[in-house]
Amino acid sequence: MDFLSTLKIAASGLRAxxxxxxxxxxxxxxxxxxxxxxxxxxxxxxxxxFVSELNREIGAQVVRPGRILTDRSDFKSRYEPGHPAADAxxxxxxxxxxxxxxxxxxxxxxxxxxxxxxxxxxxxxMLMRTLxxxxx
Amino acid sequence: MPMSMTDLPLLAALKVKMKWHQGRQQVLAENVANxxxxxxxxxxxxxxxxxxxxxxxxxxxxxxxxxxxxxxxxAHLGGGGGKLGAGMAVTKADDWEKTPEGNAVVLEDxxxxxxxxxxxxxxxxxxxxxxxxxxxxxIGRRSG
Numbered sequence: 001m002d003f004l005s006t007l008k009i010a011a012s013g014l015r016a017x018x019x020x021x022x023x024x025x026x027x028x029x030x031x032x033x034x035x036x037x038x039x040x041x042x043x044x045x046x047x048x049x050f051v052s053e054l055n056r057e058i059g060a061q062v063v064r065p066g067r068i069l070t071d072r073s074d075f076k077s078r079y080e081p082g083h084p085a086a087d088a089x090x091x092x093x094x095x096x097x098x099x100x101x102x103x104x105x106x107x108x109x110x111x112x113x114x115x116x117x118x119x120x121x122x123x124x125x126m127l128m129r130t131l132x133x134x135x136x
Numbered sequence: 137m138p139m140s141m142t143d144l145p146l147l148a149a150l151k152v153k154m155k156w157h158q159g160r161q162q163v164l165a166e167n168v169a170n171x172x173x174x175x176x177x178x179x180x181x182x183x184x185x186x187x188x189x190x191x192x193x194x195x196x197x198x199x200x201x202x203x204x205x206x207x208x209x210x211a212h213l214g215g216g217g218g219k220l221g222a223g224m225a226v227t228k229a230d231d232w233e234k235t236p237e238g239n240a241v242v243l244e245d246x247x248x249x250x251x252x253x254x255x256x257x258x259x260x261x262x263x264x265x266x267x268x269x270x271x272x273x274x275i276g277r278r279s280g
Contacts, residue, residue, distance in 0.1 A: 006162045013169030020172075052173040060162060061176075063169045112171050115243050119165045122254045126161065129261040130154075133268070 003127045005058035010123070012062035013116035016050055019065040020109045023048040024102050031097040035085040042085075043095040045071035071096055141271065149186060150264045156184050157257040164253065167246050174237035178246065 023046050033043035049066035073096050081090030142148060160181045170176040234240045 002158060003161065006158075006165045009162065009165040009169050013165075013171070016169070016172075050170070050173045052170045052176050061166045061170060063173055108172075111243065112168075115168050115171065115247060118247060119161075119168050119250060122250050123161055123165070126157070126254055126257050129258050133261055133265050 003123050003130075005060060006123045007120060008055070008058055009060050009062050010116045010119040012055075012064065013119075014113060016063045016065050017109050017113040017116065020048040020050075021106065021113075023068055024106050024109065027097050028099065028102050031095060031099060031102075034083070034092055034094055038085055038087050040085060042075055042093050043097070044075075045073075045095060045097045047071050144267075146267050147264065150260050150267065152184055153186075153260045154257065154264070156181065157253055157260065160253050161250070161257075164246055164250050167241050168243070168250075170239075171241045171243055171246070172239065174239055176239050176241060178241045180249070 027045050030043040035042050047069045049069060050063055051066040052061050052063055054060070055062045075093040075096050077091045078094050079090055080086055080092045083092045086092045142151065163179050163181050167176075167178045233242050
């Protein structure tokens with residue numbers, strides 16, 4: 001139980017949140033990725049997960065990014081008969097990415113990331129205070 | 137009986153307090169890191185009972201093993217490789233703050249606790265260096 005293991009825990013949180021940010025960026029970047037054939041599927045939204053695991057070295061519950069799952073909700077569709085992926089009725093399946101949900105997720109990831117950074121700076125200040133005892 | 141400087145009741149009590157703040161900082165960091173993990177509930181360390189330590193005299197203060205936070209349930213993990221003999225008591229999370237996936241960490245609450253912990257730790261370290269300053273005065277050197 002010392003400050004260095006506290007910093008390790010906070011670092012695990014930072015890593016997990018930045019992994020989540022990466023998945024959100026993928027979703028947003030692919031918000032318009034449709035298929036090129038009528039049979040093909042467009043981009044399917046991906047969902048990051050978190051797993052809490054016991055780090056035996058420091059004896060604490062750290063967090064790690066879990067498997068990245070896919071969102072199984074229905075695709076949206078758009079009427080565009082000239083599109084190469086349009087079906088017989090002229091509809092094109094578009095990805096099930098909702099930019100509003102993604103930006104809310106992004107804000108939440110950012111908030112959690114900042115909270116972990118706050119833990120790091122607070123722990124650093126405590127560590128410096130400990131060193132100040134030596135100065136007398 | 138020879139007595140080392142750190143066995144002085146004042147310094148020993150402050151040492152226990154500082155250890156507790158260190159342990160608490162770790163538990164709070166766990167809560168923040170797991171703020172988005174499903175089914176994770178926020179935890180906190182039980183404060184050591186300084187009143188009991190004071191009434192127990194210097195002997196009780198010196199044995200820091202007795203100062204470990206209470207382990208209220210057999211399923212609780214011993215923290216930090218058991219150096220503190222520490223267990224963690226699960227705090228009751230407010231149900232209305234529980235997210236659909238079962239996470240009950242309130243980030244604002246944790247931030248508040250962390251800054252409180254940091255300030256109390258600063259107080260303890262300041263008192264510790266003042267205590268050392270008293271000793272320096274006693275041996276005839278200017279205190280820092």
